[in-house]
Amino acid sequence: MRKLFSLLLILALVTAYVPGAYVFAENNQESQPELQQEATEQNVDPLNLQVRSAVLMDVETGQVLYSKNEHVSLPPASVTKVMTMLIVLEAIERGQTSWDDIVTTSDKAHRMTGSQVFLAIGERATVEELFEAIAIYSANDGAVALAEHIAGSEEIFVNLMNEKARELGMRNTRFLNVTGFPYIEQHPNFNDPDGHTMSAMDIAIVSRELVKRYPEAVEYTKIPFATFKNGVDMPTRNNIMLRHDWVDGLKTGFTNEAQFCLAATGVQNGQRLVSVIMGAESDRARQDETLKLLNYGYNNFEKLTMVRGKEDIESTRVEKGKERDVILMAAENLNLVVEKGAEDSYTQVIEIYEDIVAPIEANTVLGQIYYTKDGALVGYPVNLVAKEDVEKGGFFRLLTRGVKDTFVNIFEGIADSILGIFTKDNNE
Structure with a gap:
């Protein structure tokens, strides 16, 4: 019996330090929802916007603060x-x-109709001059000229637009040209029931991408008036900017089918929002509904820093490490746009990777932190990274730790058994 006991004890000790034999408890964490921002139509429309569809989005976080028929494909015009x-x-x-x-x-560029700066065949202009004509005056001829310059033809440029739409997750968009001009008017024999369409959500997505990646774009869209090199006046078509100087973009659109559309952007208190209106009845209506939408965002939501970059968040066990644990810190600030007065309705979720094994370098991603509301992801996740290096433990350190852990587990098991016996006796 003594030999059997000794054999079992040796096996337990060996198991404790054989590489890969450690077993750690899983981190206590909540199940993560799908990491995507999914706009949901509100049960009660707080704005009652008189438009076909609309979206309000925070540019930094991508959070959708309001939506109406946001995934419906509609003609977007310009x-x-x-x-x-x-x-x-x-x-x-x-x-x-x-x-x-x-x-x-x-x-082809010369023959464009609608909004234009009347480019003559062979007329020369810089990329910046044509970009400005598009941003301020929605020049169709300028758009086609730039498309041909960059891609060789409008058709190839349109392919680039559709590829980018897929890349950005714009699921309800289909481009047929670079202008938004009614395709059927240019191609009378064209028969396609789907046509050239975008959804309000897709417009918000691409608008956010534009102003976030290229903030210089609004330096052009906010210009109220300019004159093209050939003497054509270019007053802005985005008249909301003339009423409110904190609005600095972005793009208007109108056709008989699309009605009045507007992708707008503005900044208040350091927060940039993008709003989208599709299918308003008049220019004044799209301005008023856009203002209603933007003011709703600024009046009812605020941006908070929920987690600060480099802030210690959690510690977690490391296998085979010189140290048992590593501290995890946030890789960057986690900012969230929250409803004013409803901050407590957002739940913090920490997710740590399993099977973390030394050696580990500082700033290695080992998990993430994010927030949910009603079980749905809000905003974006931020990586949790190792605060310091964790070296791999030496053989004798791991052996000693394994022996110690084994005896601790044995004594804890004995204690639990004894406690169970006494508990049973007391119950009887």
Whole structure:
């Protein structure tokens, strides 16, 4: 019996320090919802907007603060050019073109109708001059000229727009041209029931992408008036900016089918919002409904820093480490837009990866922290990273720790058994 006991004890000790044999309890954590911001139509519309669809989005976090028919595909008219401007700015960033590059007007660009700066065939203008004509005056001819300059043809440029839409998760968008001009008017024999469409949510997504990645874009969209090099006056079509100087963009649109549309953006108290209105009955109506939407955001929500970058959040066990635990800290600030007076309705969730094994370098991602409301993700997750390096423990350190842990477990098991016996006797 003594030999059997000794054999069992040796096996227990060996198991305690054999690499990979450690077993740690899983971190106590909540199940994470899908990491995506999904707009949901509100049960009670607090604004009763007189439009076909609408979205209000915070630019930094991507949080949707209001939505109405947000996924319905509708004709966007010239709001299309938000994507056109984004593709142009990406081309400049890649070095494919520059602000000073010269663009020569083609016959196709010259023949564009609707909003235009009346480019003549062969007329030369810089990329910046044409971009400004699009941003301020919604120039269709300028948009086609830039598309041809960057991609070689409008058709290839449209392919780039659709690829970018897929990349951004714009699920209800289909571009047929770079202007938003009614495609059927340019192609009378074209028969396609889907047509050129976007949803309010998709417009908000691309608008956020534009102003977040390229804040210089609003330096053009906020210009109230300019004159093109050929003498054509370019007053802004975004008249809401003339009424409120904190609004600095973004893009208007109108066709008989689309009615009056507007993707707007503005800043108050350091917070930038993007609003989208589709299908208003008049220019004044789209201005008023946009103001109602933006003011709703600023009056009813506030941005809070829920977690600060480099803040210690949690510690977790490390396998085979010189140290048993590692401290996790937030990689960056976690900002959240919350309803005023309802801060307690947001739940913090910490998720730590399993099977963390030394060695670990400082700033290695080992988990994430985020917030939910009613079980749904709000805002965005922030990575949790190792605060310090954790070296791999030496053989004898791990052996000693394994022996110690084994005896602790044995004594805890004995204590639990004895406690169980006494508890049973007392109950009897």
